[in-house]
Structures are given as C-alpha cells and as structure tokens.
Amino acid sequence: MLDVRIEKGLVAEVRSSLPENGATVVDCTGLVVAPALVDLHTHLREPGREDAETIESGSRAGALGGYGALCAMANTTPVADSAAVVEQVFNIGRAVGLVDVFPVGAITVDLEGEKLAEIGEMHASKAQVNFFSDDGKCVQDSGLMRRALEYAKAFDAIIANHAEDRGLAEGGSMNEGEVSGILGIPGVPDEAEELIIARDLALTKLTGSRLHVPHVSTAGSVELIRVAKRAGVRVTAEVTPHHLSLTDTLVASFDPVFKVAPPLRTRADIEVLSAGLADGTIDCVATDHAPHAQEDKEKEFDKAPPGMLGLETALAVLITELVVPGRLTVSELVDRMSTAPARIRGLDGHGGPVAAGAPGTLVVFDLEARWVVEPARLASLSDNTPFAGRELQGKVVHTMLRGKFTVRDGEVVHGQG
Amino acid sequence: MIKHLLSIRDLDADGIERVLQSSQFFRDNMGRKFPTLRLKTVVNFFYEASTRTRTSFELAAKRLSADVLNFAAGGSSVEKGESLKDTAQTIEAMGVDCIIARHSSAGAPNRLAEWVSASVINAGDGMHEHPTQALLDLFTIRRHFPSFEGLRVAIVGDVVHSRVARSDVLGLQTMGADVTICAPPTLLPPGVETWGANVTTELDPLLPELDVCYLLRMQLERQKRGYVPSLREYARIWGLDRRRAALLPERSLIMHPGPMNRGVEIAADVAEFPRSVITDQVTNGIAVRQALLYLMLGGPEAKEEVPDTV
Numbered sequence A: 001m002l003d004v005r006i007e008k009g010l011v012a013e014v015r016s017s018l019p020e021n022g023a024t025v026v027d028c029t030g031l032v033v034a035p036a037l038v039d040l041h042t043h044l045r046e047p048g049r050e051d052a053e054t055i056e057s058g059s060r061a062g063a064l065g066g067y068g069a070l071c072a073m074a075n076t077t078p079v080a081d082s083a084a085v086v087e088q089v090f091n092i093g094r095a096v097g098l099v100d101v102f103p104v105g106a107i108t109v110d111l112e113g114e115k116l117a118e119i120g121e122m123h124a125s126k127a128q129v130n131f132f133s134d135d136g137k138c139v140q141d142s143g144l145m146r147r148a149l150e151y152a153k154a155f156d157a158i159i160a161n162h163a164e165d166r167g168l169a170e171g172g173s174m175n176e177g178e179v180s181g182i183l184g185i186p187g188v189p190d191e192a193e194e195l196i197i198a199r200d201l202a203l204t205k206l207t208g209s210r211l212h213v214p215h216v217s218t219a220g221s222v223e224l225i226r227v228a229k230r231a232g233v234r235v236t237a238e239v240t241p242h243h244l245s246l247t248d249t250l251v252a253s254f255d256p257v258f259k260v261a262p263p264l265r266t267r268a269d270i271e272v273l274s275a276g277l278a279d280g281t282i283d284c285v286a287t288d289h290a291p292h293a294q295e296d297k298e299k300e301f302d303k304a305p306p307g308m309l310g311l312e313t314a315l316a317v318l319i320t321e322l323v324v325p326g327r328l329t330v331s332e333l334v335d336r337m338s339t340a341p342a343r344i345r346g347l348d349g350h351g352g353p354v355a356a357g358a359p360g361t362l363v364v365f366d367l368e369a370r371w372v373v374e375p376a377r378l379a380s381l382s383d384n385t386p387f388a389g390r391e392l393q394g395k396v397v398h399t400m401l402r403g404k405f406t407v408r409d410g411e412v413v414h415g416q417g
Numbered sequence B: 001m002i003k004h005l006l007s008i009r010d011l012d013a014d015g016i017e018r019v020l021q022s023s024q025f026f027r028d029n030m031g032r033k034f035p036t037l038r039l040k041t042v043v044n045f046f047y048e049a050s051t052r053t054r055t056s057f058e059l060a061a062k063r064l065s066a067d068v069l070n071f072a073a074g075g076s077s078v079e080k081g082e083s084l085k086d087t088a089q090t091i092e093a094m095g096v097d098c099i100i101a102r103h104s105s106a107g108a109p110n111r112l113a114e115w116v117s118a119s120v121i122n123a124g125d126g127m128h129e130h131p132t133q134a135l136l137d138l139f140t141i142r143r144h145f146p147s148f149e150g151l152r153v154a155i156v157g158d159v160v161h162s163r164v165a166r167s168d169v170l171g172l173q174t175m176g177a178d179v180t181i182c183a184p185p186t187l188l189p190p191g192v193e194t195w196g197a198n199v200t201t202e203l204d205p206l207l208p209e210l211d212v213c214y215l216l217r218m219q220l221e222r223q224k225r226g227y228v229p230s231l232r233e234y235a236r237i238w239g240l241d242r243r244r245a246a247l248l249p250e251r252s253l254i255m256h257p258g259p260m261n262r263g264v265e266i267a268a269d270v271a272e273f274p275r276s277v278i279t280d281q282v283t284n285g286i287a288v289r290q291a292l293l294y295l296m297l298g299g300p301e302a303k304e305e306v307p308d309t310v
C-alpha cells in the first residue's frame, strides 16, 4: 500500500511509507487511493427546495461519499434552463468548495418538453455546461428530441434523456410485474424505458450526436445499448447503486423510501445490469441522489415523490454488492465511479490516475470497514435512504479536492474554498 | 388472534375458519346486542367514501357495544393538507382501540399500522385488498357448501383494479377452492399467471362447471380510459345475462360485492335469481365484521358470552 505526498495541490509522489518532511502526506496504509469519485447525476434541490437539500449539504454528502465532482440536475425551482441559474449553482458550489459542482442544463424551457432551452447560452456561461437533461421528465416529442441532439452538436454537448414513455408509464409508481399485480399498485413496464432508449438511439444515429442514457434499469435497455455501441452510435450510459442492489419486492412494505423513477426492477434485471457494468456496456455508476423532505415521503406510496439518497452510500453499496462477490475488481470500480464519468463529461482535473503531477483530487477508502447506514447521521438534509439499517462494507476515510482535505478521517473538513 | 388485518394473508386457514365459526354465531343472533366491546373505541377512518362498508362496520361495532367514531376525509383537516401520519397520530391521541381504514391508496393501512398502537383493519385500500369482503364472501359460500375443498369458483371482470378480487382469490385458495379468473386481457393484472388460479378470457366454457360465479363491479371510468371499447361490448362478452346464467348448474351461487351496474356485469333479472346471494352478502358482512372485532378486540372476558366453539 502506498502513501501520497501532495505539493501545491498536485500529487508529488506516490510510494510506500513516505516521510513527512513539511508537505502534506496522506497515510494510506491498508487503504485504497483513487481519483475522487465523479457523479454525473445528483439532485441538489437548490434553488427552490433548500429544506430537502442545499448545494452546501449536498456537497458535504458528496465529499463524505468520496466525490470530488457532482453534476447538479436541472429540475430545480426555477429550472436550470438559463445561463443565470446555471451560473448561480456553479458559483455557490465554488463558494462551498467541498466538491466541484457542475450544473446540468435543461434541454427544454421549464422542462416542459416544448421548446429548446438556451443551450448555447448555458454552454457559453461561466458554468460551461456541456451536458443537458430534463431529468425527472422525459422529452416525449421525437421531433424535438432530434433537434436537441442536432443543436447540441454545435457545442459537442451531450443530451441525457430520462427514458420514460408517458402513455405506458401513466399512473405507475413501481415496476410493473408480479409484485405490482399482487400489491395493486399500477406499474411502469420495462418497455416504457426501452421504447424511449430505442428511439433516442435511432435519433442519435440519425444526427451523429452524443447521447447519455441515465439510470438504466432494465435488462432490455442494456441489450439495446450494447447493440447500438457495436453499431458505432455515440452513446454512454449509467446505472445507479440502487438499481444494482434492490428489487421491487421491497415495495411490499409500501414504504415510499423504495419509490424511485425508474422503479426498482427484478433480480434478473440486476444480473444483467451488473454484467453490463462489468463488461463496459454501461459506462459508469451515477447516484441519482434525490433528497426529499420527510413530510413528502411520509405520504401514501402512490402520492409520494420518487427518489432516493445516494451520495454517501454509493461506494459502499458497489463494494458490498459487486466487489466483494467478485463481479467487479477494485480498479474497475474506480473506473466506473470516477474515470469513466469524468471522461464522459470531459472534466479535466477529475478521474485521472493517481501519479506524480496529477491533481490532488483523491479519495482514500477502506475496502474492509463495515458500517451500518443510519439516516440521521448522514450529511444530507433528507433521510430517504433505502439502505437504512443495512450493514455495508467499504468506507471513505479521506477525500481531497486539489490537494486540500475535504474529508479527513471520515469527517468533513471546514474552511475550504 | 392477529393484531391487524391488513391483508387476507394475515389469516391462515385455521384463522379464517375461526372467523367463519364466530360469524355463524353472530349471524344466528343477528340484531342482538352484546356488551363485549363496552369501553372500547373503534374509529371508522374513511379516506374514501363508502356508505355501504362504513355502515356495516358501524353496525357491527355498535352491536358489540363499542363507541364508534366516524372520520371522513371530506371537509376535514386532510383537505387542508394534513398528512396521513399526522391525522393518524391525532386520532391515536384520542385513545382508540381499533382503526378501520378505507383509503384510495394501496398500502395506506399498512402505513397506519406502523404509526399507531391501535389495531388496524383494512376496509379496502386502493386496488390492493379488501380482506373483510373476502371473509364475508367465504362465509356466504360456506352457508351453501359443506367444504371449500375443490369448490369451483370463477371471479369475472375487472380483476386488475379490484381489491375484492385480490383478497377473494387469496382467501378462496387458502381454503382449498379451485379459482378461475376470467376477464378481458386489459383487465388482467400483470403476473396473474403466478397467482395459482386458472386464467381465461372466455366465460361461456366455464359456466357449466361452476359452484360460484362471482362478478366484479365494472368501474365505469375504466371505459373512458380505454380498458374496454364500450360497456355494451363488455356486457355482451363478459356480462352474466339470462342466457349465460342458464348455463350455470342448479347448485351454483351468483355473487357480487356491490354496488351492481345492472345491465353491465350482471343483467337486472339475473341479480334477482333465487341462486343470487347478493343481498345475503350484505347481511353476512355485518356478522363477519362482528366476529372479527370480537376476536381481535374482545379480550378474555368476551369468551364467556361467545364461546369460540359456537
């Protein structure tokens, strides 16, 4: 195991048992050192729902989860569909300084799916947005989706479309299948996702643009993406820790903490998603961290909003569910959670190998440590973790952003930025 | 006895048998008042209007001398945005022993049971379950057949949206009946093939074999949402009209949870057939709910008045 010496925000030296001669030396004995994690899919709720999460609380959660960069989704109030809002989010993220916050711009004005948002203005802003999504909503109109993909080419930007066919998904609040049939909860069939992914892949081929498929949840979607990649379509995809670990049987508790969009699917889907992540068909893991205030989640299942926390548990869930059973190596884990997402989003300074001259943006984690998820102890302002009470393996010890500790010995270090 | 009745699954065959036996006692003593639940408070917690079910529970509780509160969501704090949890805890603070919950959302009674210390009885939750309906249906069938074992029952109609169907299929199977689900494909639930029932879209071939033909209420708004092209077409293909009713064996019962759409799932005159036990179901509902409240809340002193063995 190696220690890391940091000088002027950069990695100066990586070797075993470094002496502390003035510089910051991170003791990594028995621990894994990796580039800090990158999340392509985070809901920070600011502006608009600061009771559920703020950029600061979400940044703390991110740092504690080992993240150096978070991509903040656009479905805030107001929606991040203009240069003004994306710059505001970017600036607050910088001021907090615990992680780099990269705003995602909306594809359409107010997420209404009717008129393109000012993609070019957002790209030209200080936030340099190159990633656009109406996440939470799906662009239904095929003609509009085509234009979004075409237009984004001018900026080599990526369009990420939350794949959910409106007619098929209508009224559904869990996976459609054996469990929904018994519970009497209207379901969302796999095909609601797969139809839109198939359409978007066709449009991406037509336009030669770049598509990113967020939170892939079904076995059929993995196959569609596999075929498209073989055919040379410029597509990347992500999967969430919860879709890799939890099934729709949990909904039998009727606890809305297990309500998420797309919904938790079946064990068979988990098998295919895990294999797809391991073989690179699914490029990366993204959390879809979606905090909700307690009173919003204490509703009836069908009335509660979808979404789960993810930032502080993602690494441990992946270690527990995939690394420990031998389905993913540690270096593949680091690739899927850091290198690949940074490459997709084009984030310089994130996701590179830990070597002399690299930015000191690192995560140091313990592969063996076990801990029990206690919602009240999470940094997020919300409690809606589906892993409450679960024992997980793998824990973040330190996180560094450009050579400064943001998390040291498992605690957030204040006074950054 | 169980603390909550959220699903008919909460009762095994022995538990159901016990409810049916006690129900027989209360059916035989219909109209008599018992002091069993004196000083107990039962609240009818109805988030969704249902005069029929609410009245049945209210009568059952009153005939056992319980104090009965009626809470309806309409015009209450619920309309002012109070959450289910807050409302439940307010009612709990009034010191009730049993919450009888009717709600338009599946699982709402399960949530209540987590939040309050009172017993919770599911009086129908969304499209999920209606366990006391299943018990009264079982009781109604029991009065006509010596055993459930091998009894051939068809449940016909809008199964996907029916909490009655879910509870009845489970309850009938628990007691050993042979259940067939018959509906247009758009009204069959996902995964229905795993329920252990036979599934068919054709009604006519079933009829000559049946002991019970159970017709579900066609929810009229389903037609607008395109589950069936028209109610007329539905009635023609899946409705129990005079011609179809004639195909049923002499012994078979015609059942319906009510309220009926006459001329849709059941023809007006068929509902009046001697083999139709639809009004008995209503009467039996009171006896079954008395039995359930007695068994769940009665406590040891109740045993002297109403022995388990009756």
Ligand SMILES: [Zn+2]
Pocket: A135, A136, A137, A162, A214, A215, A261, A262
């Ligand atoms: Zn989404």
